[in-house]
Amino acid sequence: MATDIASFESQSIAREGVTGKVLTPSQLIWRRFRRHRMAVLGMISFSLLVLFVIIGSFYISEERANAVDLQARLTAPNNQYIMGTDTTGRDNFARIIHGGQISLIVGLTAVTISVVLGTLIGGLAGFFGGWVDSILMRFTEAMLSIPQLFLLIVLGKFIGRDIDTITLMGKTFSGSVLIVIVVIGTTSWMGLSRIVRANVLSLKEMDYVSVSKSLGSSQLRTFFKHLIPNTMGVIIVASTLGLAGAILSEAYVSFLGLGIQPPTASWGNMLTSAQAFVQQGSWWMWVFPSLFIILTILSVNLIGDGLRDAFDPRSARHL
Amino acid sequence: MWTYLLRRLFQALFTLLIITVLCFLLTRFSGDPLAQYAANPRMSAEDRAALVERLGLNDPLYVQYLKWLGLAIQGDLGNSFFARQPVTEMIAQRLPNTLILMMTAEIITVSFALFLGIISAVKQYSFWDNAITTFSFVGFSIPIFFSALGLMLIFAVQFKEWGLPYLPTGASVWDKSDPVEYIRNMILPVTALAFVNSAGYSRFVRTSILEVLGLDYIRTARAKGLTGRAVLFKHALRNAALPLVTIVGLDIPFLLGGAIVTESVFSWPGMGRLFWEYSQRSDYPVVLGILLIISLAVVILTIVTDIIYTFVDPRIRLS
């Protein structure tokens, strides 16, 4: 019978296909996603951004991004430096490329940590209830009551400063990158876990979950098969906002002086150091990092938005 | 109901205890309160030792903690190392300013978010939906330290230069008892906060409304012949309020903590700045005191939020 419920669900999805042709759920999701024009636009621009930082790094080495030339400091954009140079004469274009890689990697890994933690903790708490719920929620509350900025500061100092460089996928990262990822990831899951819990609490009362339970499906099966997938919409919206948040957090951590160690560039530390130039005519210092941050976050959020509409079998029907 | 409340209160005390231990350890290891004297050569080894002794930093950690806890239970949060004032007094001086600023910002943010979210949901994929989506994500994409500074440079500095009526930077000495002055000085920080925060809120409003609009009972309501607007206000909004309550509940502690960055940029004499300034100095009685107040608020508000759930969504039972 449990399988019947599952097939009932997929049938209901399939029935939506306008053409009457039976579509697989993923085809259907794609179909719905496409209707969200802004989301498609976001998808295109995000892909372009990713391609830009990956392909760019084949042509422009990291050494070039870190090469200092005091003679050329604060050069306005020209043919040689299409995005100008910074206070120590480094090429902003090269730094945008390599900084972008770091920012995207930090954002993606941190948000993965945070989503996994948040979903598991919130989901388990809501599903099992009782003392599991109590303990997990007390812990969440304890973490939540500490402002994230403060957690960022304290954990950054706590985890330590002397972490050796790591080599991953042929790229060398300073230890600070790892610290920033862990700090952001472990300080941003609480909101999501509360939302997931609230959602699971609500779903638990729904008929098909009760039915599944009464029919003797294992708890784990019910949890992963019914509750988590049905919470997807919420998780996706929260995690895209979360990815945006993580990229921003990286900027805040830089702002607080605990970010990615120089000379490694990140969009966050570029923007932070550009702050003093807003009034000073060296517009290229802040325009490019902020442009790339805004564009990335905007695209990511739009994608998340489209995905939410697409994932949720109920949302797009009436309006 | 009453046994539930009692149990929650008991749990709350437990949470608070966990929080105090956690915060105590984190703050104690987040830097050295004597570090500010570091570069001063006139401070001899003996002077330093005497000061460490006087501040009680030589006691074993658990003794330091228990001493602090013992006093905190009696409502005495100790004295700041540096300001040499009772922490409770320092917090009391800042709390009203923060509450006024943050409540105003929160009310404007939520109303703005509801407005945007509803339009977005009802007119899903329309031009307005896309425009609102883009606008709110742009606000969300700029780190507030940057957007707040930008607002200040435009509406205070540039407007003055252009000879237009301009807003204060917040950094003058202004009369807190004059309501007109108060509002004038509040415009920029509130705008900065609302610009950043309404993006997240409006997305959640949009999501929840879309979700609810897809549910069976709404369809039933429509089938019964209710108009779109009546359905929206009678059923959809009420249910869409659930995630919003969660989110706003989550944000309350930050109302107390204040927006650290916003308060700083606009020199607002609130809790956020107090916290930031004293955590930089590792003045842990102050930092701990603020955290304790925030935690108390979180814990109490969590219970309140859970109770509100039962009113908003009758399907959830307190047990």
Added chain:
Amino acid sequence: MKRNLFALLSLLVLASMVLAACGGAPEATEAPATEAAPATEAAATEAAACEPGGTEPIAFPDGGKSVTAAFDQEPDAIVPYFTQMSFAVWVTQLTLVGLGEWDDKGTFVPELAAEVPTADNGGVSADGLTITWKLKDCLFWSDGEPITSEDVKFTWELVVDPANAVTTRTGYDKIESIETPDDTTVVIKFAELYPPWPTLFTQGPNNAGSILPKHILEGITAAETDPFIRMPTVASGPFVITEWIPGDYMTLLPNPNFYKGRANLDRVQIRFVADSEAAKAALQTGDVDWYPNFSEGDIEALEALAPAVVLTVVPGVDFEHYFFNMGRVDGVDGRGAAENEGFCPFKDVRVRKAITLGINRQAIVDSLLFGKTTVPVSQWPNSAWTNTDLEVDAYDPDAAAALLEEAGYTLGADGIRVGDCNGTQTKLSFNFETTTAPIRIAIATVAQADLAKIGVEFTPIHTPAGTFFGQYVDGGPLTTGNYDMGGYTTGFYPDPYTDNYSCENIPTAANPTGTNWYHLCDPALSDLMDTALDTVDPAARKAILDEAQAYIAENYYVLMMYARGNVYGSTPRFQFGPAGPESDLNWNAEDWDVTE
């Protein structure tokens, strides 16, 4: 030589008194309060005039002259013995003065004292152990009580009383007794020679010694918690603090009894802001009139804001320096054992010299600091203590590379030099630790690039100041010696401080509060510095300190990066007097004015 110096000093003292008297005179017409602040001679002959000008701060009149300063750190306590914050000291200078101060020319001038003690005027005894100060006649606190020698004695008692948690007793603990034969005479007897005695009870940039009112503070214990210590509401300086709203602002009104007469301004307010960015915007809109804490990195931005913002750069006595961790676990000749062995190659002076020659310091000063400061030859720049015979080593990457070759470090395949150090193959690759200040990040970036060119891998690690300067027990990198190279700013005025080169001052578990963060034990240097502390004759002391500077330079123990400047931004309406390296801006706040 000594005599000449003192004669010169006395002359200057006299000149400044005349100037002070002249400055006071015209105000008498506009402020009745000046009755209490006549020139000393007048007061002595005319005892009847010795009345306080008032007992309350002078209220702010409608349309009065007011300036607002922006401070990005709120002072912790204004009574100087309980704080080390420069922001606090700046307020102290406005409200609580000492016996003397340093003016914009670097001259030591009397404040509450009638003259600076010298051997000639009998102020300094032949053995150098007894210093006699004479106070001006007819001094009053802002509440109308007289300022007497008893106040000086009380101040000393309060500072050395173990029941009070002062931040430093340096020097004050060398005093054996203070006698007060009459109301204006203070006889200070030292237990041992203390050549920097002018730094006690006086005010300079890195020291602040105010005289405290006995009639207010008598009998208090645990003074650090007393509200007066935080916010003194009775003043001896030009202004009185009348209001202090934490996190917001502070108001100071003129002292009716200030010895030089009523201040020009009717009010000074200090607004607490977040950072220099907020201050920059507020200066442009005129919301504040001055901000004292810009860094060298802001110079370019401030120049762009002219004429709305006036930029003033005054060379300072502080300096940014890089240094090597010279720790030796075994110590040297049984002295100065450190817990961490410093990076092995640094023990070779050729390596230290190569690193010094391999960083283009002049280029850093010219570009990142806009040529507004200099690369100093030694500690104590911009002061009379500098050894003027020394010269700065110019940037010479070829010589640096040659030195490293000579020391046995040859280029490896990865472009980093490797060589044998004490039997171990060692790569010239090490960490450099400093704080997160943007200018430090920029400079370290350049140093890293420069050193890479000579095959040295210099990896900057930027830690927030709170951790970087952390105590020994909290594992701070400097104190525990857990670093290879380090860098920060320090300063030594008004008197060179030499303890941080002493072998006995290396921080260890047994001596966790030691101040020798270089972890350097060079017995010859250590002894030289100790001798300087035991020499009272200024000329002889200067000779010893010259020798010490030359010794440090020869051994390349410290890499002087640049002399720090004080960078002030102000609005055009705010008029302030000249500021020198030793005087700061606030030394003559009574003369501040505004033009409308």
